Amino acid sequence: MKRIxxxxxxxxxxxxxxxxxxxxxxxxxxxxxxxxxxxDTMSFTGYQPIKSRETFCDDIPDVGPTxxxxxxxxxxxxxxxxxxxxxxxxxxxxxxxxxxxxxxxxVAPKKYKTGTLNFEYNFAKEGNYIGLVTAKSDDxxxxxxxxxxxxxxxxxxxxxxxxxxxxxxxxxxxLAYKHFFLDKKKPAA
Numbered sequence: 001m002k003r004i005x006x007x008x009x010x011x012x013x014x015x016x017x018x019x020x021x022x023x024x025x026x027x028x029x030x031x032x033x034x035x036x037x038x039x040d041t042m043s044f045t046g047y048q049p050i051k052s053r054e055t056f057c058d059d060i061p062d063v064g065p066t067x068x069x070x071x072x073x074x075x076x077x078x079x080x081x082x083x084x085x086x087x088x089x090x091x092x093x094x095x096x097x098x099x100x101x102x103x104x105x106x107v108a109p110k111k112y113k114t115g116t117l118n119f120e121y122n123f124a125k126e127g128n129y130i131g132l133v134t135a136k137s138d139d140x141x142x143x144x145x146x147x148x149x150x151x152x153x154x155x156x157x158x159x160x161x162x163x164x165x166x167x168x169x170x171x172x173x174x175l176a177y178k179h180f181f182l183d184k185k186k187p188a189a
Contacts, residue, residue, distance in 0.1 A: 033045060033057035033058070034073075035070070035133065035145050035147060036145060037077065037133055037135055037143045037144070037145040038135065038141075038143030038145075039143075040072070040073065040074040040076055040077050040135075040143070041073045041074070042070045042071060042072050042073060042077065042133070042145075043070070043071045043073060044057065044068070044069075044070055045057075045068075045069045045071075046060060046066060046067065046068050046069075047066070047067045047069075048060070048061065048062060048064055048065065048066050048067075049065070049067065050064060050065055051064060058147070058149050059149050059150045059151070059153065060123060060149065060150070060151040060152070061152070062151075062152050063123045063124060063125065063126055063151060063152045064122060064123065065120060065121075065122045066120065066121055066122070066123055067118060067119075067120045068084075068118060068119055068120075068121070069116065069117070069118040070082075070084075070116070070117045070118070070133065071115055071116045071117075072112070072115035072116075072117075073115075075115075076137075077115065077135055078111070078112065078113055078114070078115045079111065079137065079138075080111065080135040080136055080137045080141075080143075081109035081110060081111050081135070081136045081137075082109065082110065082111070082112055082117055082133065082134070082135055083106075083107065083108065083109040083110075083132075083133070083134045083135075083136070084105070084106070084107035084117070084119065084131070084132070084133055084134075085099075085103055085105070085106050085107075085131075085132045085134075086103070086104040086105045086106075086121070086129055086130070086131055086132075087099065087102045087103055087104060087129060087130040087131075087132065088102045088103075088104055088127065088128075088129060088130075089127070089128035089129055089130050089148060090102060095130060095132060095146065104121070104123075104129065105119070105121045107119050109134070109136060123151045123152075125151070125152075126150075126151055126152030126153060127150070127151060127152075127153075128148065128149075128150050128151075128153075129148070129149055129150070129151060130146060130147070130148050130149075131145075131146070131147045131148075131149060132144060132145070132146055133145045
């Protein structure tokens with residue numbers, strides 16, 4: 001019985017941690033948020049200077065003015081026109097479905113010789129969004145990076161994870177208490 005309970009708890013813990021890391025095209029690599037775009041990479045950093053000094057990598061902690069900074073890691077991207085589009089995620093099967101109607105912000109294609117692109121946007125509503133960064137070369141080569149993210153929903157996720165691990169700790173403590181104290185008091189049969 002104990003083994004089954006421990007196995008179930010381990011599977012649940014893996015599910016929660018998997019959800020935390022399975023977040024589209026942005027990942028953490030050596031302390032830096034990295035976004036794959038074709039064979040190349042860009043670093044990704046977000047700020048909400050009015051709310052906090054903290055930076056974020058994927059989900060935007062709260063609604064309000066937000067600054068996004070993308071920095072091309074390879075020269076190839078510096079020679080390509082970069083385009084950004086943030087879509088509201090309304091459950092569309094394809095990003096092109098009602099693209100104009102679902103567009104929250106659009107930054108037209110432009111070459112950034114320094115490799116750094118930044119933009120500011122005031123997110124007015126909590127919800128789920130999709131970021132699309134497209135790089136187009138003069139010879140027709142095109143790469144797109146897609147990364148889903150949420151705005152203003154991280155507190156709920158953090159609370160769920162905290163509650164899960166608190167329950168896990170209470171169950172673990174209960175099992176240890178039972179094993180070390182209650183089972184020892186039972187007379188041998």
